[in-house]
Amino acid sequence: MSSNILIIGATGNIGKELVKLLVKNGENIRVMARPTSNTKELNALGVDLFNGDMGDTDSLKGAMNGIDKVFFATPLVPNMVQLSSNIIDAAKDCGVSHLIKISGAGAESEGITLTKWHRAIEKEMEQSGMAYTFLRPNSFMQNYANYSSHTIIDHGAFYAPMGEGQAAFIDARDIANVAYHVITDEGHQNKAYYLSGPKALSNYEIADILSSVTGKMIRYVDVPANDARQSMLTTGMPEIIVDAKMELYQINKLGYASEVSFTVEQITGHKANSFEVFANYYKGVFIK
Ligand SMILES: NC(=O)c1ccc[n+]([C@@H]2O[C@H](COP(=O)([O-])OP(=O)(O)OC[C@H]3O[C@@H](n4cnc5c(N)ncnc54)[C@H](OP(=O)(O)O)[C@@H]3O)[C@@H](O)[C@H]2O)c1
Numbered sequence: 450m451s452s453n454i455l456i457i458g459a460t461g462n463i464g465k466e467l468v469k470l471l472v473k474n475g476e477n478i479r480v481m482a483r484p485t486s487n488t489k490e491l492n493a494l495g496v497d498l499f500n501g502d503m504g505d506t507d508s509l510k511g512a513m514n515g516i517d518k519v520f521f522a523t524p525l526v527p528n529m530v531q532l533s534s535n536i537i538d539a540a541k542d543c544g545v546s547h548l549i550k551i552s553g554a555g556a557e558s559e560g561i562t563l564t565k566w567h568r569a570i571e572k573e574m575e576q577s578g579m580a581y582t583f584l585r586p587n588s589f590m591q592n593y594a595n596y597s598s599h600t601i602i603d604h605g606a607f608y609a610p611m612g613e614g615q616a617a618f619i620d621a622r623d624i625a626n627v628a629y630h631v632i633t634d635e636g637h638q639n640k641a642y643y644l645s646g647p648k649a650l651s652n653y654e655i656a657d658i659l660s661s662v663t664g665k666m667i668r669y670v671d672v673p674a675n676d677a678r679q680s681m682l683t684t685g686m687p688e689i690i691v692d693a694k695m696e697l698y699q700i701n702k703l704g705y706a707s708e709v710s711f712t713v714e715q716i717t718g719h720k721a722n723s724f725e726v727f728a729n730y731y732k733g734v735f736i737k
Contacts, residue, residue: 456480458522466625481512503532509539522551533570547580554587561696580638587645590727594734606668610677614702617645620722649707662728
């Protein structure tokens, strides 16, 4: 029997792709979005749209009325754990049976700020009495489209304090596909999945792929950690988030995020997208 599914974070990297898959396959879904969210794509899909906010428990309960399964991806903000607690509490009150969370690679290690935050949320889910699934992805390929495309377009370069470190970047569309199967297939309750792309790559290798796919010279510039930190601070990003991101860069620089897993293929039946596939699909974002 088809379940009633709520998607929270439906305009995000993963959520928007997940919604498309669920709609295409005729699943019974509702999406929650803020009144300020750009819901043009969601409206075009004709989904049941509920106005709510992760910071407002009453709105979360309203969105979860009659819902069996909740997928959520929280933004990377200083109160990420609190926002997630609100979702877990509301789900418990509303009789939700299964919660699916976008976590992060290495959450089980609790080694850095972000993995500590993700693991704190996971623990709360484990103790909630509801079934849970944790998707623990490596860094997204989409980060290059979201954060580096403006300098690539402007002067053909992108900047990061990652040295020659390699990481097994994943296409967010593959994470969405895994989430789709976790939601609609049996056997994924109370599981945690580390998700990666098919190959670990350095930023130098990524620059080569982007150059080859776009037909224009794109360079990677390895920047000192302190310069990267200052540059993020000048964008107005909260210091706690800047420092959390710096820890992640260090992990990537040291090659600790280079492990390749085949979980995407095992769960979806399709090989995880290579960086070349990602770059070809998003090519327009990197060219004027
Ligand atoms: N990027 C990476 O490399 C990476 C790697 C591993 C794990 N992760 C984890 O992935 C998660 C983010 O997933 P994502 O990239 O798919 O999401 P995202 O693109 O950052 O989007 C966040 C979503 O949350 C919504 N949102 C933000 N604040 C909200 C609020 N107060 N109430 C309701 N909705 C709100 C946003 O809606 P609006 O349209 O209104 O803004 C958007 O739909 C984070 O937890 C991060 O730690 C990321």
